[in-house]
Amino acid sequence: MSEAAREVWPTVRSIPVSAVTDAKPPGHLRPPRIEDVAGTSGSGRDTAGGPGAAATGVGTAGTKPRGTHARQNPAAELGFSGDPGQHGDDERDGMLHAQRTWDASLATSRLDDLGVNTERQRVETADVTTSVGLLVDGWPEDVQRCVQSLIDHTRARVLALDLGNVDGAGNMLDDLARRRPDRIATWHVAERPHWRGGTATWGESRAKLLRLDTSEVHVLMETTTVLRGDALTPLIAAIAEGAVAAGWWGAEPLGDGRNWREAGPGRVRALTGDLMAVRRSPALGALPEDARHGRNADLELSLALHGTLLVPRDRPPVERLGRHEVPGDYLERESRRNYDGVLRLLHASA
Structure with missing residues (x-):
């Protein structure tokens, strides 16, 4: 479709919103029952993270790198060695063989349980309406993926x-x-992104997508993120069980809140916005619409939500593509500006 043939609105603000469903309560979201979803009632504070994890880039010490979703050694995850390179005498080799057989059996059972659990969640949340909101500001190959x-x-x-x-x-x-066309709805504006010298900001654009949506669950997703499996069902299930939001990665403040570390599974203080599902109505009142860029705005949104924020027990199958680079001085300025709002919310809740 040529640019001349498509409908292009002059600004994000000028896009009309024809349907708003916030007046009625959600029809398919159950009351809180968080422990059944997370497998833990903890705060996520037992997850490794370093004191040097900056607020503008949540720390990764002691965790799998982003984008690593393959389970290379399921037996080891269950507390067994699973090392195929072990050697010894015949008796020990026999014992090791038996252990490996048992390890493999447990690992297979565990993976089967995960598949069964996801399918059960998929059936239980089939009636929960869900939409994914994407801001498209370049990188067409990543958009496609x-x-x-x-x-x-x-x-x-x-x-x-x-x-x-x-x-x-x-x-x-x-x-x-x-x-x-049955799955994808698009809107185009002539406004260019704020980070490219235009006037279209992250906050106003995200708020417009929330208002254009009529679903019960709205998913904030970045085009740097790709699903390698059904990563949304566990998040939707967490919300159906009572969480206000659920995400791929959680974050917890350290000290006075100027540094953060990764957190989860279980209850967390904040979620990162590269993949974050949220009850749409509360999100409308919590989203920082004055944020010009998304860096740290996801933390501000998280802190403004009232209710439980959750990271599911098993990491969803998600991969992060290469970072979308923006001018460094711009990013530093806008990150600092957004973080002022984060600190205000942290201090208000202290």
Whole structure:
């Protein structure tokens, strides 16, 4: 579809919102029953993280790197060695063989349990309406991979807002929507992203997607993120059980809140916005609409939500693509600006 043929609104603010469903309570979200979802009632404070984890980049000490979702040694995760390189005498070799057989059996059972559990959650949340909100501000190849992964692995509707067709990303979005109009809804604006010298900001754009949505659960997702399996069902299930939001990665403040570390599984203080599902109505009142960039704005959103924020027990199958680089001085300035709001909320809740 050519740019001339598509409908292009002048600004994000000018896009009309024709349906708002916040007046009625959600119809399919159950009361809180958090322990059944997380497998723990802890705060997530037992997860490793270093004191040097900066607020603008949550620490990763002691954790798997982002994007590492494969379970290389399930037996080891269950507390066994599972080392195929071990050697010894015949009797010991026999014992090791028996242990490995037992390890493999347990690992297979565990993985089967995970599959059964996800399928059970999928059935139980089938009536919970869900949409994924995407801001498209360049990097068309990543847009293609991100959206296609949602089509392949979820039943959610995709709501995509294109800011200025940067590098042809809006054209890529139209190609995808033309193939799956039943799953993808798109809006285009002439406004370019704030980080590219335009006037379209993260906060106003995210708020517009929330208001264009009519689902019970809204998923904030970045186009740097790709699903390698059904990563949304565990998040939706957590919300259906009573959490206000659930995400791929959690974060906990250290000391006075100027440093953060990764946290989870279980209850956490904040969630990162690269993949975060939230009850849509509360999100409308909590989203920092004045945020010009998303860095640290996800923490501010998390702290403004009233209720339990959760990271599921088993990490969803998610991969992070390469970082979308923006000018360093811009990012530092906007991160610091957003973090002022984070500190205000932390101090208010102390």
